[in-house]
Every structure is written in C-alpha cells, then in structure tokens.
Amino acid sequence: MAISQxxxxxxxxxxxxxxxPYGRVTSYGAIxxxxxxxxxxxxxxxxxxxxxxxxxxxxxxxVNQKGILxxxxxxxxxxxxxxxxENEGIKIKNNQIVNFDMVFWxxxxxxRVEK
DNA sequence: TCTATGACTCCGG
DNA sequence: CCCGGAGCCATAG
Numbered sequence: 001m002a003i004s005q006x007x008x009x010x011x012x013x014x015x016x017x018x019x020x021p022y023g024r025v026t027s028y029g030a031i032x033x034x035x036x037x038x039x040x041x042x043x044x045x046x047x048x049x050x051x052x053x054x055x056x057x058x059x060x061x062x063v064n065q066k067g068i069l070x071x072x073x074x075x076x077x078x079x080x081x082x083x084x085x086e087n088e089g090i091k092i093k094n095n096q097i098v099n100f101d102m103v104f105w106x107x108x109x110x111x112r113v114e115k
Numbered sequence: 116t117c118t119a120t121g122a123c124t125c126c127g128g
Numbered sequence: 129c130c131c132g133g134a135g136c137c138a139t140a141g
Contacts, residue, residue: 010138038136043136047122072122
C-alpha cells in the first residue's frame, strides 16, 4: 500500500523507516526526498526522534548521507545503534558504515511510485 | 505569527 | 575525508 499523502510528514517518515529492508540502511535526505521534501532531512531526524521509544522503528538503519551514525547519541547506549547494525551484517568503523554504498537502500529507487 | 531547535545537506577551502 | 559556514524544512512552544 502506498504511503498516504494525507498523513503527517513525520508519520510518513516513520512508515518509510519501517520499509527499510534487513541489513540495509538509508539516509535522512533520501527519505525526505521520497516524501517530496529533499531539503527536510533535518525534519526526518525529528520524526525518528519522535518514533524512537514509541514504536518499533528501525531508526538505527537511518544514517546521514556520509553513512555516519550521527544518531547513535540518541539511543540508550552509545553502542546500541552500532551493535544493531553489525547484527545485521553491516560493518562499522569509527561511527561510519564501511560498505555504505553496498548496504545503502534508496526509497526513491526501491519504493518509487509504489504501484 | 514568530522564534528556537535539530538524528541534515550542500558548498567552498 | 575533515572543517567551517549557510541554507532549508517541519515541529514545538
């Protein structure tokens, strides 16, 4: 089912986050762009913050454009986010995803128009 | 309505 | 890639 355009921005961001496949990651900007506001990446982070702690949103699969775990700071432990990603087979070094280009999942490509 | 904020991104050096 | 500065956007108060 398509993500309703009627839904609030941050809720749509959460829906996209839920669609991130296991072992894959994406960026705030990619989600923002998919929602129609490529420059609202910061707001996407805001949505993650709201969802985190409330619902089971894989926010750990959302990183910045460089593949750096900028949001790890907001998880319970500073290593929780990294461990969750490593548990999915993602290599991380110095807070950065090593094979970022390989695990990167772009909703604009994978979800697209979403038949 | 206006101001402040932020888990971002782009650009130049 | 690292660093500093500016821009953009939605939400909260």
